Amino acid sequence: MKFFIDTANLDQIREAQAMGILDGVTTNPSLMAKEGITGATNILKHYVDICTIVEGDVSAEVISTDFDGMVREGEALAALHPQIVVKLPMIADGIKACKYFSDKGIKTNVTLVFSAGQALLAAKAGATYMSPFIGRLDDISTDGLALIADIRLIYDNYGFETQILAASVRHTMHIMDCAKIGADVMTGPLSAIKGLLKHPLTDIGLAQFLEDYKKGN
Numbered sequence: 001m002k003f004f005i006d007t008a009n010l011d012q013i014r015e016a017q018a019m020g021i022l023d024g025v026t027t028n029p030s031l032m033a034k035e036g037i038t039g040a041t042n043i044l045k046h047y048v049d050i051c052t053i054v055e056g057d058v059s060a061e062v063i064s065t066d067f068d069g070m071v072r073e074g075e076a077l078a079a080l081h082p083q084i085v086v087k088l089p090m091i092a093d094g095i096k097a098c099k100y101f102s103d104k105g106i107k108t109n110v111t112l113v114f115s116a117g118q119a120l121l122a123a124k125a126g127a128t129y130m131s132p133f134i135g136r137l138d139d140i141s142t143d144g145l146a147l148i149a150d151i152r153l154i155y156d157n158y159g160f161e162t163q164i165l166a167a168s169v170r171h172t173m174h175i176m177d178c179a180k181i182g183a184d185v186m187t188g189p190l191s192a193i194k195g196l197l198k199h200p201l202t203d204i205g206l207a208q209f210l211e212d213y214k215k216g217n
Contacts, residue, residue, distance in 0.1 A: 001178070001179050001183065001184065001185065001186060002023035002024065002056070002163075002184060002185040002186070003016075003021050003022060003023050003185075003186060003193060004022075004023060004024040004025055004026050004056075004057075004059075004165070004185055004186065004187035004188075005022060005024075005025055005026075005187065005188070005189070005190055005193065006025075006026045006027070006031070006167070006169070006187040006188055006189060007025070007027065007031055007189065007190070008027045008031040008032045008034065008035045008037060008046060008050070009035055010049060010050070010053065012190045013025060013050060013053050013054060014053055015190060016190055016193065017053055017054055017055075019193075021193070022054055022056070023056040023057075023185070024054060024056035024057040024058060024059075024083075024185075024187075025050050025054055025056075025057075025058045025059070026058075026059040026087075026109070026131075026165075026167065026187040027047075027050070027058075027059065027060070027061070028061045028087070028111075029043075029061060029063060032046065044076075044077075044080060047060045047077070047080055047081070047084065048080055048081055051080075051081040051083045051084065054083070055083075056083065057083055057084075057085045057107065057128075057129075058081070058083050058084055058085065059084075059085045059086075059087040059109045059111075059129070060077045060080070060084050060085065060086065060087060061087035061088075061111065062074055062077070062086065062087065062088060062089075062097075065089065065091065065093065066093055067093040067096050067097055067100075070088060070093060070094065070097040071097055071100060071101075074086040074088070074097060074101055074106070074108075075106075078101075078106045078107075084107075085107040085108060085109050085128060085129065086101055086106060086107065086108050086109070087108075087109045087110075087111050088101075088108055088109070088110050088111065089110075089111060089112055090110055090111065090112045090113050090114075090118050090121075090122065094110060095110070095121050095122065095125045096125075098110055098122065098125040098126065098127050099125040099126060102125060102126030102127070102128075103126070107128040107129075108126075108127050108128050108129070109127065109128065109129040109130070109131055109165065110122035110125070110127045110129070110130050110131065111131045111133075111167070112131070112133065113130055113131055113132045113133065114132065114133060114136070114137060114147070115147070116147065116150040116151050116154060119132060119151040119154065119155075119162075119164075120154055122162060123154075123155060123158075123160040123162040126162070127162045128162065128163065129162065129163050129165040129185065130151075130162050130163070130164060130165060131165045131166075131167040131187075132144070132147050132148060132151060132164070132165075132166060132167065133167050133168035134147065134148060134166055134167070134168055134169065134174060134178070135167075135168030135169060135170040135174070136168045137168075138170070144168075145174075145177050145178070145181060148164060148166055148178060148181045148182075148183050149181050151164055152164060152181055152182045152183070163184035163185055164182075164183045164184045164185065165183070165184065165185040165186075165187060166178040166183040166185065166186045166187070167187050168188075169186050169187060169188030169189075169192055170188065170189075170192065171188075171192050171195065172192050172193075172195030172196055172198075174186070174188065174192065175188065175192055175193070175195075175196065176196075
């Protein structure tokens with residue numbers, strides 16, 4: 001399972017990279033704005049800055065909602081750095097643009113997926129990644145993990161190579177549940193990833209080891 005971090009915060013990306021378990025980054029205009037990154041020039045530079053920190057794929061989102069605009073933006077984003085993945089919305093023109101980029105060998109991430117039917121269309125269009133938002137489904141009392149399971153079944157039935165990128169991951173148990181179901185990738189906050197480190201018996205055991213060592217010295 002690949003671990004992506006969902007942020008535009010460079011310090012958090014560096015921390016995750018330093019742990020040795022980071023496979024990539026996802027971000028969006030809202031996360032950019034949260035870090036005070038605004039304006040097209042600054043946003044493009046920030047994407048490059050992220051690519052210099054991580055070794056894996058970095059999703060960069062288009063803001064156009066029409067095919068021509070997505071193609072124009074996506075080609076500019078892809079030209080920034082080889083690690084850039086063009087992030088496209090799950091709408092008709094987004095699927096059309098996904099097919100366009102797939103045919104050109106440009107990686108894509110179809111985002112804002114909330115149904116298995118949408119996931120099927122993304123795979124048919126050759127998406128590299130497809131991002132179902134499990135946390136947002138949970139917010140409206142819908143089982144986001146059940147959606148991941150349905151998509152895994154469909155993709156396995158037909159041998160689709162599109163990777164299931166579980167997005168809107170909110171906490172550590174989301175990560176574990178997605179791993180059990182078979183999501184290819186998860187993207188979430190650094191806090192959720194670091195939560196995997198925690199167990200009280202680890203803390204107790206380490207404290208005991210250190211105490212016993214001190215007794216013998």
